[in-house]
Amino acid sequence: MQRFAAISGHRVGSERIWMGQTHVAPATASANHHHGESETAIYVVQGHPEFVFADDTDGHREEVRLRTAPGDYVFVPPYVPHREENPSPDEEAVVVIARSTQEPVVINLPSL
Template identity: 80%
Template sequence: MTSYDAFHPDLPDASPGDALPLRARLHHIRADALDADTAQTGGMRRFAAISGSTVGSERLWMGQTHVAPGTVSADHHHGASETAIHIVKGHPEFVFLDDSGGTPEEVRLRTSPGDYLFVPPYVPHREENPSPDEEAVVVIARSTQEAVVVNLPELYVFRGGPHTD
């Protein structure tokens, strides 16, 4: 039996030329098969597991991001995508600007393994790994089928409403 993505042992073997419908079966993405050919931000390495191109998802992207010790990512946002983050390893910090007090102020969210974070659409932010010797690893889920990343020259306060990139 061919286990080309180990999704179900009872389905027929597939030849390389066969085109089984992506949305008619389960997909098993092994840890060593994550796709590094995804949108990137300086200081980070993103790996796709679930995406439109890997499994045919239509409204979801999921993968992991690795942030090296002592690294600060570029400022960025994720377009119209909602982003959920689960901290697996390390203590990454997430930074954004807030002006609810009348003056823009940098807010730093310090996280630990097991924590979750939600990033709304278009909110500029960056990730930092202040550890001098431990890589930070997070699992990310997005409400779009690909990893939308819009790199920015700097952080700014997002006030909502209609947005164009």
């Protein structure tokens, strides 16, 4: 995955928001992780990335998979374990990301 900052404290002096683009190569998945106290908003520009979350409803844990398309929005609350996947064998996924923190906080986890 490649991340490109557009709006950040370093680039434009913003203090409470970071915004940029992420390019996800075909057949790629991130590690399971969360973003600490950061809220994350995602807008899908290209491709069909999938976002996988853990759901603990009714005392048992299961994976919830959000399949997206261009024009979709996804919200990731603080501390929510998840991973991003691009299941396409040949199409790059491109998303715009906005975060409520300046630093790219990524806490890797052994599982969701």
